[in-house]
Amino acid sequence: xxxxxxxxxxxxxxxxxxxxxxxxxxxxxxxxxxxxxxxxxxxxxxxxxxxxxxxxxxxxxxxxxxxxxxxxxxxxxxxxxxxxxxxxxxxxxxxxxxxxxxxxxxxxxxxxxxxxxxxxxxxxxxxxxxxxxxxxxxxxxxxxxxxxxxxxxxxxxxxxxxxxxxxxxxxxxxxxxxxxxxxxxxxxxxxxxxxxxxxxxxxxxxxxxxxxxxxxxxxxxxxxxxxxxxxxxxxxxxxxxxxxxxxxxxxxxxxxxxxxxxxxxxxxxxxxxxxxxxxxxxxxxxxxxxxxxxxxxxxxxxxxxxxxxxxxxxxxxxxxxxxxxxxxxxxxxxxxxxxxxxxxxxxxxxx
Amino acid sequence: xxxxxxxxxxxxxxxxxxxxxxxxxxxxxxxxxxxxxxxxxxxxxxxxxxxxxxxxxxxxxxxxxxxxxxxxxxxxxxxxxxxxxxxxxxxxxxxxxxxxxxxxxxxxxxxxxxxxxxxxxxxxxxxxxxxxxxxxxxxxxxxxxxxxxxxxxxxxxxxxxxxxxxxxxxxxxxxxxxxxxxxxxxxxxxxxxxxxxxxxxxxxxxxxxxxxxxxxxxxxxxxxxxxxxxxxxxxxxxxxxxxxxxxxxxxxxxxxxxxxxxxxxxxxxxxxxxxxxxxxxxxxxxxxxxxxxxxxxxxxxxxxxxxxxxxxxxxxxxxxxxxxxxxxxxxxxxxxxxxxxxxxxxxxxxxxxxxxxxxxxxxxxxxxxxxxxxxxxxxxxxxxxxxxxxxxxxxxxxxxxxxxxxxxxxxxxxxxxxxxxxxxxxxxxxxxxxxxxxxxxxxxxxxxxxxxxxxxxxxxxxxxxxxxxxxxxxxxxxxxxxxxxxxxxxxxxxxxxxxxxxxxxxxxxxxxxxxxxxxxxx
Ligand code: SF4
Ligand code: SF4
Numbered sequence: 001x002x003x004x005x006x007x008x009x010x011x012x013x014x015x016x017x018x019x020x021x022x023x024x025x026x027x028x029x030x031x032x033x034x035x036x037x038x039x040x041x042x043x044x045x046x047x048x049x050x051x052x053x054x055x056x057x058x059x060x061x062x063x064x065x066x067x068x069x070x071x072x073x074x075x076x077x078x079x080x081x082x083x084x085x086x087x088x089x090x091x092x093x094x095x096x097x098x099x100x101x102x103x104x105x106x107x108x109x110x111x112x113x114x115x116x117x118x119x120x121x122x123x124x125x126x127x128x129x130x131x132x133x134x135x136x137x138x139x140x141x142x143x144x145x146x147x148x149x150x151x152x153x154x155x156x157x158x159x160x161x162x163x164x165x166x167x168x169x170x171x172x173x174x175x176x177x178x179x180x181x182x183x184x185x186x187x188x189x190x191x192x193x194x195x196x197x198x199x200x201x202x203x204x205x206x207x208x209x210x211x212x213x214x215x216x217x218x219x220x221x222x223x224x225x226x227x228x229x230x231x232x233x234x235x236x237x238x239x240x241x242x243x244x245x246x247x248x249x250x251x252x253x254x255x256x257x258x259x260x261x262x263x264x265x266x267x268x269x270x271x272x273x274x275x276x277x278x279x280x281x282x283x284x285x286x287x288x289x290x291x292x293x294x295x296x297x298x299x300x301x302x303x304x305x306x307x308x309x310x311x312x313x314x315x316x317x318x319x320x321x322x323x324x325x326x327x328x329x330x331x332x333x334x335x336x337x338x339x340x341x342x343x344x345x346x347x348x349x350x351x
Numbered sequence: 352x353x354x355x356x357x358x359x360x361x362x363x364x365x366x367x368x369x370x371x372x373x374x375x376x377x378x379x380x381x382x383x384x385x386x387x388x389x390x391x392x393x394x395x396x397x398x399x400x401x402x403x404x405x406x407x408x409x410x411x412x413x414x415x416x417x418x419x420x421x422x423x424x425x426x427x428x429x430x431x432x433x434x435x436x437x438x439x440x441x442x443x444x445x446x447x448x449x450x451x452x453x454x455x456x457x458x459x460x461x462x463x464x465x466x467x468x469x470x471x472x473x474x475x476x477x478x479x480x481x482x483x484x485x486x487x488x489x490x491x492x493x494x495x496x497x498x499x500x501x502x503x504x505x506x507x508x509x510x511x512x513x514x515x516x517x518x519x520x521x522x523x524x525x526x527x528x529x530x531x532x533x534x535x536x537x538x539x540x541x542x543x544x545x546x547x548x549x550x551x552x553x554x555x556x557x558x559x560x561x562x563x564x565x566x567x568x569x570x571x572x573x574x575x576x577x578x579x580x581x582x583x584x585x586x587x588x589x590x591x592x593x594x595x596x597x598x599x600x601x602x603x604x605x606x607x608x609x610x611x612x613x614x615x616x617x618x619x620x621x622x623x624x625x626x627x628x629x630x631x632x633x634x635x636x637x638x639x640x641x642x643x644x645x646x647x648x649x650x651x652x653x654x655x656x657x658x659x660x661x662x663x664x665x666x667x668x669x670x671x672x673x674x675x676x677x678x679x680x681x682x683x684x685x686x687x688x689x690x691x692x693x694x695x696x697x698x699x700x701x702x703x704x705x706x707x708x709x710x711x712x713x714x715x716x717x718x719x720x721x722x723x724x725x726x727x728x729x730x731x732x733x734x735x736x737x738x739x740x741x742x743x744x745x746x747x748x749x750x751x752x753x754x755x756x757x758x759x760x761x762x763x764x765x766x767x768x769x770x771x772x773x774x775x776x777x778x779x780x781x782x783x784x785x786x787x788x789x790x791x792x793x794x795x796x797x798x799x800x801x802x803x804x805x806x807x808x809x810x811x812x813x814x815x816x817x818x819x820x821x822x823x824x825x826x827x828x829x830x831x832x833x834x835x836x837x838x839x840x841x842x843x844x845x846x847x848x849x850x851x852x853x854x855x856x857x858x859x860x861x862x863x864x865x866x867x868x869x870x871x872x873x
Binding site: 003008017079121122233282287339340 | 362518604606608663686693707714716719721722728729732
C-alpha cells in the first residue's frame with residue numbers, strides 16, 4: 001500500500017488564530033457592558049460601525065491583494081483579527097461621535113496600518129491605535145467630546161437623538177459633552193488647584209472617575225479570564241500596570257497635592273483596556289518573556305508621563321505606539337538563556 | 352526530588368490502545384531485508400556474499416569505524432542479494448541491504464553464553480556489546496559500545512530511559528512489564544562495565560504496571576540500593592535525553608556537549624535488555640519490540656519482530672488495515688516520520704509502526720502568518736524563541752538562526768503543536784539545519800582550497816625573494832671588483848660567491864623539471 005508522507009509533528013494542537021481572537025473578543029464583553037451602562041447606546045453604535053467598517057476594509061484589502069476573503073479554515077476574514085481591531089477601535093472612541101469617525105478610523109487601521117505593511121502578522125504598529133491616533137490628531141474636537149456618565153447626566157439621550165447625532169450631525173450634543181475625569185484633572189491642576197479641591201467634583205468617584213472605575217474593573221475581569229486561559233501573557237499587563245503604579249506612587253510621594261495616587265491612575269481612562277487588550281496585541285508587542293515585562297513597563301511609564309504632562313488626556317495609544325517602535329530592539333536584547341547554557345546549571349528551573 | 356524542564360506538552364496518551372495485550376513474536380517472514388546502515392556513523396560493510404548460507408545470529412556486516420555497528424542475520428537462510436533497497440528513512444531513499452531468503456529452520460550460530468559476567472573485565476564486555484551490533488534503541492541508534500567504552504569523565508550515574516513520552520508508543524512499557532529481569536541484569540552489566548555504583552530508571556507515571564514490575568524484580572534481586580526506579584510526571588518530551596537528565600538530577604547537559612561531560616550516561620530500557628542478551632546469552636541484536644498501533648490497524652499491540660521483517664507482515668499479524676487508514680508513520684506522532692510504502696523493513700530504530708486514520712493525525716490546516724503570540728516559547732523545552740528561529744529561517748538568514756541557537760533545538764515539535772497559526776515550524780528548522788550543515792561543509796572545502804592557495808603563494812614569494820637575494824649578491828660581487836682596498840681577500844670572497852652561484856644554478860637546472868620547489872635556501 002502506498003501513502004503520501006507528511007512531516008512531523010503529525011499532531012496538531014487545538015489552538016487556532018480565529019479561536020484566539022474569538023476568546024479575546026469575548027473577554028471584552030464585561031467592559032463593553034460597563035461602557036454601555038455608563039455611556040448608553042452610543043457605545044454600541046461605535047462598536048457596530050467600527051467593527052463592520054473594519055471587516056469591510058479587511059475584505060476589500062484581501063480582495064485587492066488577491067487573497068481568499070473567507071476560506072473554510074479560519075483565515076482571511078474568518079481569522080477574527082479584523083473584527084477584534086474594529087472592536088478595540090470602537091471602544092476607544094467617544095460615544096456619539098459622528099459616523100465617519102469610526103469608519104475613517106477603521107480605514108486607517110486596516111488599510112494603512114495593517115495591509116499596507118503586509119497584513120496579519122506583519123504590522124509593526126498596533127492597527128487600532130494607529131486608527132485612533134490619526135483620528136485624535138486630525139479631529140481633536142470630535143475625539144475629545146466625551147459624554148459624562150449617565151449618573152451625572154440626569155437623563156440619557158434617547159435612541160433617536162443618539163442616531164440623529166451620529167448620522168446627521170444634528171446640533172445639541174455639545175450640551176451633553178464634558179471633559180473626562182482625566183482631562184478635567186489635568187486642566188484643573190494646570191490652574192494650580194490642589195487634587196483635593198478638584199476631586200470634590202462629582203466627576204470623581206471612589207477610586208477613579210465616576211463610572212470609569214467600574215469600566216476599568218470590568219476590563220480587568222475580562223483580562224483575568226484571558227490570563228487564565230493562557231491567551232495573553234501576564235507579563236505585558238503586569239508590566240504596564242506596574243509601570244503606571246510605580247510612577248504614580250513616586251510622584252504622589254513627592255507632592256500629594258499635585259498628583260493623584262496609583263489607584264486613581266489604574267482605574268481611570270483606558271488603563272485596564274490598554275493593559276489587557278491593547279498592549280497585548282502580539283504582533284506589534286515584544287515577543288520574548290523578559291522583553292514583554294520591559295515592554296509593558298515602558299508603556300506604563302509613558303502612559304503616566306503623557307497623562308501628567310502631555311498634551312492629550314490619556315496616553316495609552318501613544319505609549320503603545322512608542323513601545324511598538326522599541327519592541328524589535330527589546331526582543332533582541334532579551335533572548336532567554338538557552339537550555340544548557342550559562343553557569344548556574346544547578347538552578348531550580350526556568351523562570 | 353525531581354526537577355522540571357521548561358515548557359513541554361500534555362498530550363493525549365493513546366497508549367492504552369496498544370499496551371494491554373502481551374507482546375507476540377512475528378511469524379518468520381520468507382525474506383528478510385537487512386539494511387547495512389542502522390546506526391549513526393558510516394554504514395557497515397557486508398562480509399557475506401550472494402549465495403552464502405547464513406545462520407541466525409551470524410555476523411553479516413562489520414562496522415567500519417568506531418561509531419559504526421555490526422549487523423547480523425536475523426534468521427538462517429541464503430543471501431540472495433546485496434543491493435540498494437528502499438529503507439525506512441525520512442529521505443525515502445534506498446540503501447544497501449543484505450537480502451536473506453529464510454530457510455524456516457531458524458537455526459542459531461553457536462552462542463557464547465556467560466554465566467557470571469562479573470568475571471569479565473570491561474574490555475571484554477565492550478567487545479561483546481560491539482560484536483552484538485547494539486545501538487541505542489530509543490531511536491538515536493548511537494552504537495552502544497562507543498558510548499560505553501570511553502566516557503570523557505568517569506560515569507557517576509547511569510540513567511535508564513523508560514520515560515517513553517511520545518503518544519501511542521508502548522514498546523518500552525511492554526518490555527518493562529514482560530522482561531524486567533533482563534533489563535535489570537543488562538543494567539548490572541552496564542554498571543559493571545562502567546564502574547558505576549548508581550543507576551536511576553526514569554519512567555513516566557502513566558506506566559504504573561511497568562514501575563511495579565521493575566520494583567518487584569529489584570526487590571527480589573536485592574538491588575534497591577544501587578538501582579532505583581523513579582516515577583516522572585507525564586509531560587512530553589520528558590524522554591528526551593537532556594530533559595530526562597534535567598528532571599532526574601536538576602543538571603543541564605551543556606549546550607553542544609554530551610551527558611558524558613557531566614558524568615552521566617543515558618541508555619534506553621530496550622538497550623539494557625539487548626546488552627543482557629548480548630553479554631549473558633551471547634545473542635546479537637536481531638530483533639526488537641515494536642508497537643503496532645493507530646486506528647488504521649485492527650488489533651493494536653506490541654510484537655517482537657526480527658530486524659528486516661517487512662512492516663506489512665506486522666500489520667497483517669495485527670489483523671490488517673482498518674478502513675480509512677491514511678498515514679503510516681515510523682516512530683511516534685511527534686518525532687516520527689511518514690513512510691510512503693509499507694513493505695519497508697523493520698530496523699533497529701523502529702520502535703513503533705503507527706497506521707493512522709485521517710482523524711487521529713489530521714492534515715495540518717493551511718498556515719497563517721506568525722502572529723508572535725509566544726505560545727511556542729512557552730512550550731519549548733530547549734528554551735528557544737521558536738518564532739524568531741522561524742522568522743529568520745524563513746528569510747534564509749542562517750547567521751541569525753544560529754545566533755538564536757538553532758543547534759539547541761531537539762526537533763520535538765512542541766512549538767508546531769501549539770502554534771495557533773499552524774505553522775510547520777520544525778520543517779523550517781530542519782531545512783535551516785541542513786543548509787547550515789551544507790554551508791559548513793562548503794566552508795571547510797573553501798578553507799582547504801584557501802590553505803593550498805596560500806601555501807602556493809608563499810612558495811612563489813619565497814622563490815622570488817631568493818632570486819632577488821642572488822641578484823643582489825651578484826651585484827655586490829661586481830661592485831667589489833673595482834675596489835682596491837683589501838683586494839685579495841675580497842676577490843677571493845667574490846670568486847667563492849660566483850662559484851657558489853654557478854654551482855647552484857647548475858644544480859637547479861638539474862632538478863628543476865622534477866621538483867621546482869626543492870631549491871635549497873641560501
Ligand atoms: S506559536 Fe506560532 S504564531 Fe505564535 S509566535 Fe510561535 S510561531 Fe508565531
Ligand atoms: S522543535 Fe525545537 S524550537 Fe520547537 S519546541 Fe522543540 S526544541 Fe523548541
